[in-house]
Amino acid sequence: MALTTPATRPANPRFSSGPCAKPPVWTLDKLADAPLGRSHRAAIGKAKLSAAIDQTREILGVPADHRIGIVPASDTGAVEMAMWSLLGARPCTMVAWESFGAGWVSDVVKQLKLDATVLNADYGQIVDMGAVDYDTDVVFTWNGTTSGVTMPNGDMIPASRAGLTICDATSAAFAQDLPWDKLDVTTFSWQKVMGGEAAHGMLILSPRAVERLESYTPAWPLPKIFRMTKGGKLIEGIFKGETINTPSMLAVEDYLVALDWAKSIGGLPALMARANANAQAIFDFCASRDWIDNLAEDPATRSNTSVCLKFTDSRITDGAAFAKAVAKCLEGEGIALDIGAYRDAPAGLRIWCGATVETADIEAMLPWLDWAFETEIAALSAAA
Ligand SMILES: Cc1ncc(COP(=O)(O)O)c(C=O)c1O
Numbered sequence: 001m002a003l004t005t006p007a008t009r010p011a012n013p014r015f016s017s018g019p020c021a022k023p024p025v026w027t028l029d030k031l032a033d034a035p036l037g038r039s040h041r042a043a044i045g046k047a048k049l050s051a052a053i054d055q056t057r058e059i060l061g062v063p064a065d066h067r068i069g070i071v072p073a074s075d076t077g078a079v080e081m082a083m084w085s086l087l088g089a090r091p092c093t094m095v096a097w098e099s100f101g102a103g104w105v106s107d108v109v110k111q112l113k114l115d116a117t118v119l120n121a122d123y124g125q126i127v128d129m130g131a132v133d134y135d136t137d138v139v140f141t142w143n144g145t146t147s148g149v150t151m152p153n154g155d156m157i158p159a160s161r162a163g164l165t166i167c168d169a170t171s172a173a174f175a176q177d178l179p180w181d182k183l184d185v186t187t188f189s190w191q192k193v194m195g196g197e198a199a200h201g202m203l204i205l206s207p208r209a210v211e212r213l214e215s216y217t218p219a220w221p222l223p224k225i226f227r228m229t230k231g232g233k234l235i236e237g238i239f240k241g242e243t244i245n246t247p248s249m250l251a252v253e254d255y256l257v258a259l260d261w262a263k264s265i266g267g268l269p270a271l272m273a274r275a276n277a278n279a280q281a282i283f284d285f286c287a288s289r290d291w292i293d294n295l296a297e298d299p300a301t302r303s304n305t306s307v308c309l310k311f312t313d314s315r316i317t318d319g320a321a322f323a324k325a326v327a328k329c330l331e332g333e334g335i336a337l338d339i340g341a342y343r344d345a346p347a348g349l350r351i352w353c354g355a356t357v358e359t360a361d362i363e364a365m366l367p368w369l370d371w372a373f374e375t376e377i378a379a380l381s382a383a384a
Helices: 043-060 074-086 099-111 207-215 236-240 249-265 267-287 319-332 359-383
Strands: 067-072 092-096 117-120 137-141 165-168 185-189 200-205 292-294 306-311 349-352
Touching: 043 067, 043 236, 043 249, 043 267, 067 074, 067 236, 074 099, 074 165, 074 185, 074 200, 074 207, 092 099, 099 117, 099 137, 099 165, 200 207, 200 249, 249 267, 267 292, 267 306, 267 359, 306 319, 319 349, 319 359, 349 359
Parallel strands: 092 117, 092 137, 137 165, 165 185
Antiparallel strands: 067 200, 185 200, 292 306, 306 349
């Protein structure tokens, strides 16, 4: 069968799940205002860092009584800092439904050696968040980037609870509504939905999380880059832009450019609408094909950022090889870069749909997915 290639190509083939596509208006010269070669503790550096915090608060609607800090080591740094500083004061529940959540479980059980209750779900499924004991501290990942399964909302988390909720929201922040009254610690990095640069983590603390920090000292030592208190009091400077160690002012400027863009298009509702439209284009595509499906089993839990897909055609005998071949084929044509499933996830594709991705690019890419699928199926038959 002769397979004709689609006429239209995506203007931007970047569909990686992190680092993610830069905002559509982004150009390198937009970073010209970065105070390079200046101290981050000089007035200009501090002003940039506190602007990043203030604009994050404004766009995400973070309540005034929550602290927002820029911390080292990206989202991982923020999550680890929270877990090592806060856990151990009371029983804890570790919840995971994909690889990153599983990583936090393993750290708490094997490194901190806490006797945690562990709740796991397989790829494609979600843990019943209504069955969790919120009088324990609960650690979970809002949007499972490697399975494309997300919390539909925070309704299952009681507003009144004795434990803290520690939420890795790195692939949800700026694309989904996060209920701040249900989250005591929220973390994310700049390189996901905002298309920023990596290496800096965002740590958002509720007043109850601060109270824990000021009233509890963990049994284990804390390295300098995890320490948020001094003499039993919160180091408030961290949450005003006085970072623990040196940040990249180039990355800060880049984040400010992304935040400006977000504001210019209408803030959080516009960011969420863009992610929703992108994901919906893929959901519609899958609904009208019998060879591809969303990995998330319950439609209510389908991510609007990291959309994970599996091939369901019975002619495919080696799922991993087939998915790799399709991803390679699309990459080779310059149509879709970095869309293979995460290394620990079931075979398939993962297409980033966060706000910086243009819906027109998703729509231009999908006919090529038809083409790549048919091409690789034809190759299978030829080899048989
Ligand atoms: C859910 C989740 N948690 C943590 C991380 C690690 O983030 P970082 O590399 O910013 O530390 C990722 C990266 O993709 C992620 O998707």
